[in-house]
Amino acid sequence: MPNIMLTRIDNRLIHGQVATQWTGSIGANLLLVANDEVSGNKMRQNLMKMAAPTSAQTRFFTVDHTIEIIGKAADRQKIFIICENPQDVLRLVEGGVPITKVNIGNMHMAEGKKQVVGSVAVDEADVETFKKLRDLGVELEIRRVPTESTDSVDKIFNAF
Numbered sequence: 001m002p003n004i005m006l007t008r009i010d011n012r013l014i015h016g017q018v019a020t021q022w023t024g025s026i027g028a029n030l031l032l033v034a035n036d037e038v039s040g041n042k043m044r045q046n047l048m049k050m051a052a053p054t055s056a057q058t059r060f061f062t063v064d065h066t067i068e069i070i071g072k073a074a075d076r077q078k079i080f081i082i083c084e085n086p087q088d089v090l091r092l093v094e095g096g097v098p099i100t101k102v103n104i105g106n107m108h109m110a111e112g113k114k115q116v117v118g119s120v121a122v123d124e125a126d127v128e129t130f131k132k133l134r135d136l137g138v139e140l141e142i143r144r145v146p147t148e149s150t151d152s153v154d155k156i157f158n159a160f
Contacts, residue, residue: 002071002073002079004081004097006103007099007101007103008080008083009083009086009107010106011106013082013084014048014052015051017105017144018080018082019052023055023056023080026078028078029077030079030080032059032066032079033059034082034088035060035062035084036062036063038060039061039065056080063091064095066097067095081097086129086133090129090133093133093136094136101140102133102139102141104140104142104156105142107126108121114159114160117151120156122156124160127157130153130157134153140156
């Protein structure tokens with residue numbers, strides 16, 4: 001079974017907070033970005049590699065490839081999965097990736113979304129996806145950085 005330290009939703013994927021704070025606090029040595037668009041975009045990958053800590057390897061896989069390959073991870077790999085949105089996390093979970101906890105870190109405001117916490121804005125589809133994840137037994141937390149306290153996920157479920 002893969003050693004998944006944490007799964008985070010952050011529409012910026014790999015950036016300063018992920019690189020400097022989250023990776024170290026959870027002890028990850030592999031950052032796995034599960035994102036269909038980024039998996040084929042070398043320019044975005046190169047930008048994220050520059051932000052990634054030297055103490056961790058980086059991988060950029062499609063969601064389907066992540067599902068296919070995660071079971072082959074070595075025990076020594078302490079994996080930090082980063083997704084852009086909750087729908088990709090649900091695809092991973094429904095595809096058999098053993099995700100037990102999801103950190104909701106950053107979901108930008110956009111048309112049709114409501115801001116529920118400073119850095120988290122959701123629409124009705126996001127809320128439904130989070131409900132499905134919760135019903136599948138996935139623990140959800142809203143937390144921007146590891147040193148901050150968590151915000152109540154009820155804020156998401158009460159958004160609409």
